[in-house]
Amino acid sequence: MPSYAVGVDLGGTNLRIAAIDEDGTMLARTALGTEVRKGREFVVDELCRSTEGLVKEMSAKAPEHKLLGIGVGVPGLIDSETGRLVESPNLPGWSDFDVKGEIERRLGATVILENDANCAAVGEHWLGAASGYESMCMYTLGTGVGGGWILEGWLWRGWNGMAAELGHCNVYPDGHICGCGSNGCLEQYASATAVVRMARESLAEGRQSGLSRYGDRLDSRAIYECAMRGDAVAAEVFERVGRALGLAIANVVNAMNLPIHVIGGGVSSAWDAFAPAMFDEVRKRSYIYANTTEANGVGKGGRKRATSIVQAKLGGDGGLYGAARLPMM
C-alpha cells in the first residue's frame, strides 16, 4: 500500500502544509498567509483545519494512500524531556505549550514536533544538496539562524533535544547583543535581520550608498541586489556575513570534520555576495579544511575526501520535505 506523510512548516511569517509520499513526491500542498503574531491558539487552529482539509483532499484523490503521520517544523527549541517548546524569542507566548498534544487531540494522528532547521537538514539530506552523504551540517539563514546535524544517517537531537543551535554559536565575543543574552552570536551577523541592521548601521554612520533610497522598505534582498550592482556599503554587509559564517563553519569543520556543509534559508540566495569572504575565512581558520580541500573544492593531494560547503538545493521547501520525512524515519 502506498503511503504518505503530512509536513507542516510553521515559519515566523508563514504556515505551509504538504502531503509528500515516500519517494519524495509532493502530492498536494497548501500555503496560508497565517499571521503567527496572532498567537498560538489562532495558529494551531489554522494548522489543524488546513491539515484536515489536506488529508480529506488526499482521501478523495488518492484513497489507496495511507497516512503515516504528521511532522511539524517549528522555529523554536523543543525540550525532549517534556516534549514542549522552550521559551523562544521568535515565538513569544509559546513556551511550555503542548503543541504536539494539542494537534494530536484535534486530528487523532501521530504528530512529530521538530525544530525547523532540523527539518531543513532532514530535507536536504533526503532529497537535496546532501543526498547520498552519511553526515552533514545544515545552516539556515532566515529571520534567525538555525542549524541541524545528520550524523551517520540520523538526525542528531542531543541530550535535551536542543542540539544544533548554530545561530547562537559565538563568533565575536564582544559583538552585537543577542536576544539569547550573549553577545556576538552568529545570528547577529548572518540572519536576514542582521543584514538589514548592519546596512542601517552603515547608513547611520553617514556612508553614501544607493541603499538610503529604500528607507523603511530596506530588506536583505534589496541589499543583495545593490551589492551585486557594485554598491560598496551593501557589498561590505555581505562580506561581514561571509566572515561570520566562515568563522562558524571553520569551528564546525575543526570540531566535527564532516563531509558537507549546506547553507539554506533566505539569505543563502545571496551566495555570490558572501561566499568569497566565507571561503577565505574557513581556509584561514581551519587547517583541517586547508589540508584536505583545494580552493576549487576538490580533495587536496589526490584525496577523495574534500570538505564541501554548498548552497541548499530545495530552497524554501527543505523544511517542508524534512517535516514530512520525520514520520517515515
Next chain:
Amino acid sequence: MPSYAVGVDLGGTNLRIAAIDEDGTMLARTALGTEVRKGREFVVDELCRSTEGLVKEMSAKAPEHKLLGIGVGVPGLIDSETGRLVESPNLPGWSDFDVKGEIERRLGATVILENDANCAAVGEHWLGAASGYESMCMYTLGTGVGGGWILEGWLWRGWNGMAAELGHCNVYPDGHICGCGSNGCLEQYASATAVVRMARESLAEGRQSGLSRYGDRLDSRAIYECAMRGDAVAAEVFERVGRALGLAIANVVNAMNLPIHVIGGGVSSAWDAFAPAMFDEVRKRSYIYANTTEANGVGKGGRKRATSIVQAKLGGDGGLYGAARLPMM
C-alpha cells in the same frame, strides 16, 4: 581465555606503555624518559623495544593472557584516508611517516594509531568521569589543547579522521596568533604554553607579581600556586583560561547538546583557579545550558537532564587507558 591490550601514550615529552586487561586493570607498565625531540626513528625504536619487553614480561608472569593488539596515542592528526600523521607543529618531521606500518612490521601485532586526545576521551568514557554516559566531549589542556568525542558509545573520528580539533576552535578572532595559521584559537588561551605566555605578557607590562621571581623556571604549576595564594596577576591568567574555555564549551553545548564535558590534561589540575570564570561564561553564552542546568549543576525546573562540566578522573593516565581500549572495541 583472559586477554589484554597494550596502550602506548606518546606524549610531547614522555613515552608511557602499559598492559591493561578488559576489566581496565593495569597489569604492567613502563615509563621512559624518551626525548621525543630526538626524532621519529629514535622514538619508534624505543617504543618497539619497550613494548616487546612488556609483552615478554606478560608472557612470563601471565602466560594465559592473550594479546589483543596495541593502541598508540600520538599528539597529532591522523589522516584516515592515508593512515598517516598529518604535519603537526608538536611532532616536526613526523608528517607522512607510516608510524602504524613501521610498528606493525617490527612487532608483528595489529596496531591502532589514534590521536592522543581521542584516546583520553575513550579512557575517561571507559573508566573515568564519563563512565556510564552515552555521549561526551573531552578537552585536554596540555602543551597544546586537544579534544575528543564519544557519540552514542563510539569514538567520532570524522570524515578525514581529524575530528575534535577543539584546541583550534576559535574564541577570539583577532586574538593571539596560532601555529595553525589562524588567530585566537582556544589553544592560545587554555594550554600550559598559553598560561606561561599570558603570565609573561603581564610581567612584561610591568605588573607587580610574585611570579617575577621564577624567571626562566616559570611554569603553569607555579602560576596556579601563586593564583591560589592570592596573586592578582596569576589569578587573572587563570580567569582568562576560564573565559576562553567557557566560550568554547558554550559553543559545543549549543552545537552538540551533550550530557557531559570532561576537562583533562595538566592544566585541568588548576580547576579551582579557572572554573568560576568558565561556568560564568558558559552560563552567559549558552541559553541551552542556562535553561537546563542550575548553578549547582543539577537539572533546572526538576529536569533529570542537566549538562555536566567536570574534571577528568584518570589524571595523566586517561590516554594510556584509552589507547589500550582501542583494540578491544
